[in-house]
Amino acid sequence: MDVGHWGRQSIILREARPIDPDVALEQRLSAERGAGGLQLGEGVGKDRRKDKEKGKGKGKGKRKEEGNGGQEVVRGAEAAQNDVSASPRDGAGLSTFSDIPSENGERGRRRVKEEDHYGFLYSISEADKHYTPKVAVETSRIREQKWLDMFAKWDVWMGPKKHKLKERCRKGIPSSMRGRAWQYLCGAHDLLLKNKGLFDHLVSQRDTEIVLNVIDKDLDRTFPSHVLFAKDGSQGQRDLRLVLKAYAIHDPKTGYCQAMAPVAATLLMHMTAEEAFWCLVQICEQYLPGYYSPGLHAFQIDALILKDLLRKYLPVIDRFMDSKLPPNPDESSHKKGLDPVLYCTEWYMSIFSRTLPWPSVLRVWDIFFFEGVKVLHKTALAMLSLAFHSPSDRAECKEFFNLTRRLRDMSVSITHEDVLIPAVVRDEYSGSVSKNEAYSSAREEKMMRSSLKSTIERCLNSERIVIVDSLNYIKGYRYELYCLSKHVKTPQCILHCDVSPDVALTWNSSREDETERYAPDVFDSLVMRYEKPDSRNRWDSPLFVVYPQDPLPAEDILSSLLHRKPPPPNLSTQSQPLSSADFLHDLDRKTQEVVSHVLQAQRTALPGDITLVSCGPRLQQQAPPTSSRYHGRAASAEETVH
Numbered sequence: 001m002d003v004g005h006w007g008r009q010s011i012i013l014r015e016a017r018p019i020d021p022d023v024a025l026e027q028r029l030s031a032e033r034g035a036g037g038l039q040l041g042e043g044v045g046k047d048r049r050k051d052k053e054k055g056k057g058k059g060k061g062k063r064k065e066e067g068n069g070g071q072e073v074v075r076g077a078e079a080a081q082n083d084v085s086a087s088p089r090d091g092a093g094l095s096t097f098s099d100i101p102s103e104n105g106e107r108g109r110r111r112v113k114e115e116d117h118y119g120f121l122y123s124i125s126e127a128d129k130h131y132t133p134k135v136a137v138e139t140s141r142i143r144e145q146k147w148l149d150m151f152a153k154w155d156v157w158m159g160p161k162k163h164k165l166k167e168r169c170r171k172g173i174p175s176s177m178r179g180r181a182w183q184y185l186c187g188a189h190d191l192l193l194k195n196k197g198l199f200d201h202l203v204s205q206r207d208t209e210i211v212l213n214v215i216d217k218d219l220d221r222t223f224p225s226h227v228l229f230a231k232d233g234s235q236g237q238r239d240l241r242l243v244l245k246a247y248a249i250h251d252p253k254t255g256y257c258q259a260m261a262p263v264a265a266t267l268l269m270h271m272t273a274e275e276a277f278w279c280l281v282q283i284c285e286q287y288l289p290g291y292y293s294p295g296l297h298a299f300q301i302d303a304l305i306l307k308d309l310l311r312k313y314l315p316v317i318d319r320f321m322d323s324k325l326p327p328n329p330d331e332s333s334h335k336k337g338l339d340p341v342l343y344c345t346e347w348y349m350s351i352f353s354r355t356l357p358w359p360s361v362l363r364v365w366d367i368f369f370f371e372g373v374k375v376l377h378k379t380a381l382a383m384l385s386l387a388f389h390s391p392s393d394r395a396e397c398k399e400f401f402n403l404t405r406r407l408r409d410m411s412v413s414i415t416h417e418d419v420l421i422p423a424v425v426r427d428e429y430s431g432s433v434s435k436n437e438a439y440s441s442a443r444e445e446k447m448m449r450s451s452l453k454s455t456i457e458r459c460l461n462s463e464r465i466v467i468v469d470s471l472n473y474i475k476g477y478r479y480e481l482y483c484l485s486k487h488v489k490t491p492q493c494i495l496h497c498d499v500s501p502d503v504a505l506t507w508n509s510s511r512e513d514e515t516e517r518y519a520p521d522v523f524d525s526l527v528m529r530y531e532k533p534d535s536r537n538r539w540d541s542p543l544f545v546v547y548p549q550d551p552l553p554a555e556d557i558l559s560s561l562l563h564r565k566p567p568p569p570n571l572s573t574q575s576q577p578l579s580s581a582d583f584l585h586d587l588d589r590k591t592q593e594v595v596s597h598v599l600q601a602q603r604t605a606l607p608g609d610i611t612l613v614s615c616g617p618r619l620q621q622q623a624p625p626t627s628s629r630y631h632g633r634a635a636s637a638e639e640t641v642h
Contacts, residue, residue, distance in 0.1 A: 118226075119228065120223075132359075143168075147181060150165065151181075179275070186287070187282055188278035199273075202249045210585055215244045218261045219237045220232070222262055236268060239272075242273050243267075247277065251281075259350055260292055263351060266353050287368070287373060296349075299349065301458050303348075306380055307339075308450070308451070314385055317388045342404075343407040344380055351368060357415055357416065360417040360420050379420070382420055382423035383410060386414045387414055388406075439526060457484055473526065478533065481539075486569045487569050487570075493561060494541070496533050503548070504527075
């Protein structure tokens, strides 16, 4: 069995029948002892033979009683040398050994690392963060069968039964079904079927050496304590390199971002490299668009949204954060408090894979693949609420250093899945309010409009159609949305459903769901404040007016969105181009070229020769005219700095 598939195929056995690591080790050692491959005692190999020759080996092979120094049992040299890279299918709770001095001074083999339920190696001091969720065997089997039935009728479960699917994602996906479920939830399964062979084609292409060098540097930093990535050149590292390389070629505008590595590695723990690639494509393009692009524009928007959510739902904690200033703050800056960017970057960019215990990470990902980016906000709010809920918790973080340390290393009592996940799935931080509440309060309507605009700004791009069907009855707000479309260089149109207030009132009264009806006072207020779109305004053009008895002009609407030239963006909203990420590399390469040309000219050139070295189109100087005698010796490098 390929080690890259172990999380999907064998983890169900561990979940269904938990095995104590020491018991599993003793069983394996007993089997090897029967095969003649086991030695008992503290010395192995050459040291043991020497002891035997000296007559000091008597009694070395006997087991020691507990309390008299402990028992040390090791395997033969051939069986023990591959402990770290052993496949998890060999048993739960594998151990690694270290050749360190024993209690009596002799060198022996001692267990220093354990492997948890998910394949992470940890020491005894880290045991509280590597717990194993307890799931009954029958419960696990029933849940697995439910998911298999859902896979068989996936279109039905993503349609009429979507609310039930949401509940099952929140309860947690069975370990054996998790990789397949993630692919179905994000749509990667369909993409893989429609683009068979594309991943192999991308992997076979040659990428820029700079990108590959950056990826190779990050391989050793990505989950070095997991058995798939612990060893240099392991199958996990090779698959991770292929996935990141393929995406850098697939989306050259985004390229490679360091935060992609833990996301791709998490996927590889549950599926093949090709499946992980398509899941990564969906995460970067559908769930977190713009998160990993240069400038991290979308992430910065979500950090501002988190700040607004803190102010709305956790005002006490928000004021507590604002009261904390970093050491030596910039006096010229009016910005006070702890900016969420300082602590939520790692949370959001890695989807909490570097922050939470692994059972909590998987539960958050289960919900994330169904509910989307709002899960990141709800998880962050839940963590902050649990960490600074009581006055005593806030009193412990009076100093800025203590506050940042608490945010960086939260205790398991906060991040444990039994504590964190119930706080995440509560609707307390959903931000959902009824339409009557939103339109009856100017403050609520302003906040809802701001939140909606931020969501549109994060989702809008030249390859996506975004439909906004609320809060845009004011022409000033339509103008703001028009400026957003100009900023991303994409066209937009207005669809106006023109009916009389009496007809709209009849429709409103006939709605079966009372929560969907406008209250009479709210309805009258909206009719009075409504500003009808006018095609003479550039932000209301093109305008499509539809009456109840008329068919929808779908072709004209699509044509205006897909084939019309977008309006030019305002120059005041355009950001200055950032310097290239490989600027230092190119600068060093060009410097070496100049030095090599100078050294070569000193060795071969004659007096009066001219050698030209291009440093880019902007820096290239016009060479002075040369005589015909030296015309053949003039040279110019054609490489340019991008």
